[in-house]
Amino acid sequence: MSSDQTLAFETDCHIFDGCGFPAPGLHSFTFEPMFSIGGFDFTKPMLLALLGTVVIVGFFWAAFGKAKVVPGKLQLVGEAGYDFVRRGIVYEALGKKEGDKYVPLMVSIFFFVWILNLWSVIPLAQFPVTSIIAFPVILALIVYVLWMGLTFKKHGFVGGLKNITGYDKSLGWVLPLVMALEFLSNVFVRPFTHAVRLFSNMFAGHVLLLIFTIASWYLLNGVGIAYAGVSFVMVILLTALELFIQALQAYVFVLLACTYIQGALAEHH
Amino acid sequence: MLASEGEKENPLVPPIPELVIGLIAFAIVIFFLAKKLLPNINKVLDERRAAIEGGMEKAEAAQAEAQQVLEDYRAQLADARHESARLRQEAQEQGAALIAEMRAEGQRQREEIIAAGHTQIEADRKQAAATLRQDVGKLATELAGKLVGESLQDAARQSRTIDRFLDELEEKAEEKAEAAR
Numbered sequence: 400m401s402s403d404q405t406l407a408f409e410t411d412c413h414i415f416d417g418c419g420f421p422a423p424g425l426h427s428f429t430f431e432p433m434f435s436i437g438g439f440d441f442t443k444p445m446l447l448a449l450l451g452t453v454v455i456v457g458f459f460w461a462a463f464g465k466a467k468v469v470p471g472k473l474q475l476v477g478e479a480g481y482d483f484v485r486r487g488i489v490y491e492a493l494g495k496k497e498g499d500k501y502v503p504l505m506v507s508i509f510f511f512v513w514i515l516n517l518w519s520v521i522p523l524a525q526f527p528v529t530s531i532i533a534f535p536v537i538l539a540l541i542v543y544v545l546w547m548g549l550t551f552k553k554h555g556f557v558g559g560l561k562n563i564t565g566y567d568k569s570l571g572w573v574l575p576l577v578m579a580l581e582f583l584s585n586v587f588v589r590p591f592t593h594a595v596r597l598f599s600n601m602f603a604g605h606v607l608l609l610i611f612t613i614a615s616w617y618l619l620n621g622v623g624i625a626y627a628g629v630s631f632v633m634v635i636l637l638t639a640l641e642l643f644i645q646a647l648q649a650y651v652f653v654l655l656a657c658t659y660i661q662g663a664l665a666e667h668h
Numbered sequence: 669m670l671a672s673e674g675e676k677e678n679p680l681v682p683p684i685p686e687l688v689i690g691l692i693a694f695a696i697v698i699f700f701l702a703k704k705l706l707p708n709i710n711k712v713l714d715e716r717r718a719a720i721e722g723g724m725e726k727a728e729a730a731q732a733e734a735q736q737v738l739e740d741y742r743a744q745l746a747d748a749r750h751e752s753a754r755l756r757q758e759a760q761e762q763g764a765a766l767i768a769e770m771r772a773e774g775q776r777q778r779e780e781i782i783a784a785g786h787t788q789i790e791a792d793r794k795q796a797a798a799t800l801r802q803d804v805g806k807l808a809t810e811l812a813g814k815l816v817g818e819s820l821q822d823a824a825r826q827s828r829t830i831d832r833f834l835d836e837l838e839e840k841a842e843e844k845a846e847a848a849r
Contacts, residue, residue, distance in 0.1 A: 428679060442685075445685070445686065448693040449693050452693040452694075455697050455701075456696065456697060456700045459705045460700070462705075462709075463705040463706070463708045464704075464708070466708045466711070468712055468716045468719055470712075478709065503698065503701050503702035504702070506701055507697045507698040507701050507702065511693070511694050511697050531682075531683075531686050532680055533684075533687045533689075533690055536687065536690075537682075537687050537690040537694065538690070538694065541694070595680065598679075598680075602679065
């Protein structure tokens with residue numbers, strides 16, 4: 400049962416065969432370990448995460464390893480990606496002077512998230528690693544630690560608290576309410592949504608792709624074949640949509656990270 | 669993997685092994701990018717900017733130089749034109765002066781020649797008049813001596829008489845000339 404549900408293409412179940420639609424679900428996001436070392440189960444998402452690392456480092460090594468003033472094609476592509484994050488996100492949010500320090504982190508986050516998302520549509524991989532909550536969480540946690548660290552380093556303990564709680568005397572009697580809300584937002588909600596936004600987008604996207612992929616297979620029987628075609632067209636369209644969402648979510652993740660850091664560095668208002 | 673096991677798991681609770689793997693994977697990425705590859709490309713980008721700016725500066729310098737040379741040539745050309753105009757003017761003036769000088773010289777020489785001619789004529793006329801006067805006197809004396817039959821010995825008296833006679837003749841001639849005028 401387990402492999403039938405995890406790997407949609409191995410099922411013999413078709414419509415009119417008397418078996419129900421093997422709908423995707425949470426079980427689609429758990430994998431049997433590929434191997435175990437002393438109780439540590441190594442799974443497909445882990446492999447894809449490490450492969451993503453290899454892809455990113457390999458690409459940038461090939462592009463920037465022997466960077467030339469007159470760039471080759473690969474270097475040009477790498478520069479375009481690098482510049483997109485550097486200028487398009489970091490400098491936009493933080494300014495060139497403040498932002499320069501955080502460019503390597505943000506570039507790394509962007510490409511890490513993007514490639515891990517991208518596995519979703521790569522044949523054989525076909526799984527967005529970021530739909531495992533641990534991967535967005537670790538990245539959001541890194542940003543959160545940096546964000547809080549910068550807040551207290553820049554403003555001191557009291558100033559940092561004021562920064563986090565949005566302290567502003569001119570608010571008068573609503574100030575306690577605002578402070579409570581801001582504190583809640585900054586300390587708990589933002590890091591949580593930061594991770595969950597990426598996770599849920601990739602999770603939902605993968606479920607959608609699975610539904611139509613499984614359906615395309617499931618409907619391949621009798622009159623269902625016509626509907627299988629429709630379903631397959633949906634797979635193609637959703638794959639295109641996912642390609643867009645993957646890049647967009649990577650962009651949003653980095654943009655939010657920059658915005659949080661910008662908030663930490665901002666003076667009291 | 670059993671479906672029941674999967675359903676028990678909360679998808680929002682991160683499993684520790686994945687956290688660790690995620691951290692390691694990301695650490696590797698950021699290590700290579702931050703330590704080696706991004707500084708690499710930053711250096712190259714800076715070099716490229718410097719090269720482009722240097723190239724532009726060079727081009728600007730070359731353009732400025734070309735402009736300078738062009739202006740120099742124009743100035744030289746204008747100078748040369750000016751000079752040639754000045755030389756032509758000078759030559760014209762010199763030529764005119766030369767002609768005027770030669771004309772004046774010719775005039776002067778002509779006047780000199782004329783004056784010399786006049787002087788010569790006057791001198792000749794005077795000499796002729798003196799000779800004539802002597803000859804007339806002598807002839808008149810001889811004639812008078814022959815007519816009177818006596819020799820007019822007294823030279824002084826002789827010449828005084830002749831002179832008086834001649835003066836009278838001259839006066840008459842002058843009166844006639846004035847009357848004629």
